[in-house]
Amino acid sequence: MTGDYLTIVIGAMLVNNLVLVQFLGICPFLGVSSRLSTAVGMSAAVMFVMTIAGISTYLIRHFLLLPFGIEFLQTVSFILVIASLVQLVEIVMKKVSPPLHQALGVFLPLITTNCAIMGVALLIVQHEYSLGETIIFAIASAVGFTIALIAFAGIRERLALMPVPKAMQGGPIALVTAGLLALAFMGFQGLA
Amino acid sequence: MSDASGFRGQLTKGIFRENPVFAMLLGMCPVLGVTGTAINGIGMGLASSVVLLGSNIVVALIKDLIPEKVRIPAYIVVIASFVTIVDLTMAAYLPDLHESLGLFIPLIVVNCLILGRAEAFASRNVLASSVLDAVTMGVGFTMALTMLGAVREILGSGSLFGLAFVAEDATTMLLFIMPPGAFIALGFLIAGVNTGVKKARALAAARRDTVSRVPATEGAR
Numbered sequence: 001m002t003g004d005y006l007t008i009v010i011g012a013m014l015v016n017n018l019v020l021v022q023f024l025g026i027c028p029f030l031g032v033s034s035r036l037s038t039a040v041g042m043s044a045a046v047m048f049v050m051t052i053a054g055i056s057t058y059l060i061r062h063f064l065l066l067p068f069g070i071e072f073l074q075t076v077s078f079i080l081v082i083a084s085l086v087q088l089v090e091i092v093m094k095k096v097s098p099p100l101h102q103a104l105g106v107f108l109p110l111i112t113t114n115c116a117i118m119g120v121a122l123l124i125v126q127h128e129y130s131l132g133e134t135i136i137f138a139i140a141s142a143v144g145f146t147i148a149l150i151a152f153a154g155i156r157e158r159l160a161l162m163p164v165p166k167a168m169q170g171g172p173i174a175l176v177t178a179g180l181l182a183l184a185f186m187g188f189q190g191l192a
Numbered sequence: 193m194s195d196a197s198g199f200r201g202q203l204t205k206g207i208f209r210e211n212p213v214f215a216m217l218l219g220m221c222p223v224l225g226v227t228g229t230a231i232n233g234i235g236m237g238l239a240s241s242v243v244l245l246g247s248n249i250v251v252a253l254i255k256d257l258i259p260e261k262v263r264i265p266a267y268i269v270v271i272a273s274f275v276t277i278v279d280l281t282m283a284a285y286l287p288d289l290h291e292s293l294g295l296f297i298p299l300i301v302v303n304c305l306i307l308g309r310a311e312a313f314a315s316r317n318v319l320a321s322s323v324l325d326a327v328t329m330g331v332g333f334t335m336a337l338t339m340l341g342a343v344r345e346i347l348g349s350g351s352l353f354g355l356a357f358v359a360e361d362a363t364t365m366l367l368f369i370m371p372p373g374a375f376i377a378l379g380f381l382i383a384g385v386n387t388g389v390k391k392a393r394a395l396a397a398a399r400r401d402t403v404s405r406v407p408a409t410e411g412a413r
Contacts, residue, residue: 021371023225027304030217072280075298076272083265112268115221115302122295171217172383179375186372 012140020182025116039153045107047142054138057121206328213336219305233341237334246274248326251314
């Protein structure tokens with residue numbers, strides 16, 4: 001049992017890293033990685049929303065979609081749940097913890113179109129995880145996203161000081177850098 | 193320049209000047225995730241284009257009925273409905289392609305390109321130009337995906353559209369069909385395309401300059 005959970009954690013965090021192996025959440029990965037501080041904020045917001053979204057889509061699927069046989073509504077209902085969840089989290093956070101809202105506020109609206117959240121919800125369906133596994137998987141995936149994003153932001157901060165050929169400036173060099181980072185993550189293959 | 197208003201300007205906008213992938217870096221997840229082969233690239237591009245066209249049409253038609261405040265959720269529901277249609281249709285008629293695109297079909301719903309066009313274009317323009325916008329953006333997106341898919345397939349498996357052109361036991365650059373290769377190939381492809389587009393534009397501008405200058409100098413003589 002514990003071994004199963006450990007496999008899920010290592011698998012979601014390193015072997016099947018959300019960003020670098022599965023290509024989910026590339027937009028925030030490229031978009032907010034130019035500074036380390038924003039990368040940390042984005043990662044925290046993602047971790048928060050991903051865990052809650054994983055649990056609520058699990059509940060929706062098992063208590064609404066499956067009993068009524070309306071699984072074809074999965075895409076529509078999941079995206080609605082995620083979108084309203086993000087709104088809800090933002091409102092609650094504003095009321096309960098203004099400093100936290102100040103730190104994460106700008107990242108929350110961006111998360112609705114972050115395919116990593118939706119992707120994790122769909123992966124949970126695909127793997128047919130139990131509720132406990134769902135929670136572990138969501139948290140581990142978010143940690144994997146955080147590792148990739150922070151490592152990438154650290155590299156890009158150094159990269160900003162380097163002379164880059166004109167044609168490669170901006171997007172292209174960032175993508176090639178991400179490729180090298182993904183190459184490093186391939187070293188984890190076979191770990192779990 | 194009146195290129196933005198002209199029909200031809202609009203036609204080339206989505207394909208070259210504002211190509212969603214090369215110029216705007218939008219909707220990158222499927223671009224990197226499914227382009228192991230050129231066929232997958234075309235399939236994904238067309239599926240996204242169908243959703244884009246459908247959602248642009250509906251959004252352009254209902255834009256006056258939706259209250260300003262709930263427009264984003266409303267657009268998302270429209271997009272999600274079209275994604276479900278495409279998803280189920282592909283599962284029924286193209287099961288192989290559906291299988292290999294996998295997770296990325298339902299994920300069209302969070303493709304920022306589609307929501308971006310609904311919000312930035314279809315919600316402000318009439319039906320006809322929204323359709324044109326969807327078609328050109330769709331062609332641009334499909335083209336980019338196919339190009340990347342072709343590059344990766346040629347380098348990684350030594351074939352194109354499934355037709356092998358190297359010997360069976362030849363060593364190919366396997367890296368390019370694996371995740372790191374996707375990033376690296378796309379990086380160099382964007383650099384190449386952008387340089388080419390910039391050169392072409394400079395050339396066109398230079399030609400325009402000489403054309404407009406020659407009659408003027410002749411007139412002065």
